Amino acid sequence: MQRQTPQRRAILSVVSAASSPLTAEQVYGAVTEAFPHLALTTVYRGLDAYVDAGLVRRSIYDDGVARYEIAAEHRHFLTCTRCKKSVPLSVCPFEQLEEQLVRETGFQISGHKMEFFGLCPDCAERNEREG
Numbered sequence: 001m002q003r004q005t006p007q008r009r010a011i012l013s014v015v016s017a018a019s020s021p022l023t024a025e026q027v028y029g030a031v032t033e034a035f036p037h038l039a040l041t042t043v044y045r046g047l048d049a050y051v052d053a054g055l056v057r058r059s060i061y062d063d064g065v066a067r068y069e070i071a072a073e074h075r076h077f078l079t080c081t082r083c084k085k086s087v088p089l090s091v092c093p094f095e096q097l098e099e100q101l102v103r104e105t106g107f108q109i110s111g112h113k114m115e116f117f118g119l120c121p122d123c124a125e126r127n128e129r130e131g
């Protein structure tokens with residue numbers, strides 16, 4: 001990959017410090033705190049370079065927006081549809097299923113994604129109070 005500029009490094013550290021996958025706009029918002037003159041296209045290019053290098057994984061979510069996360073971390077999330085809070089699961093429930101699918105289909109499975117949606121306890125309580 002191309003030379004590592006401080007801006008590029010900042011992009012990677014924002015992605016790796018995040019507790020859940022980030023959109024390019026969210027990465028841009030965080031990186032511009034340190035580099036106010038950075039262009040959004042620079043963030044996209046930086047993220048793509050890290051994806052190509054295998055350091056960052058890009059997933060397109062159900063809303064059609066790409067999210068970026070550190071590739072080494074394999075996590076699933078519970079996401080609250082109301083406040084958008086994401087809670088990572090401590091385990092991957094699909095490892096055995098993947099092995100089974102490989103046996104049954106002959107596919108070489110390179111990954112999977114699954115996100116759980118619902119109301120977090122706070123929002124569920126608020127929902128009940130507001131009727």
Ligand SMILES: [Zn+2]
Pocket residue numbers: 080081082083084085119120121122123124
């Ligand atoms: Zn919530």
Ligand SMILES: [Zn+2]
Pocket residue numbers: 074075076092093094095112
């Ligand atoms: Zn998994």
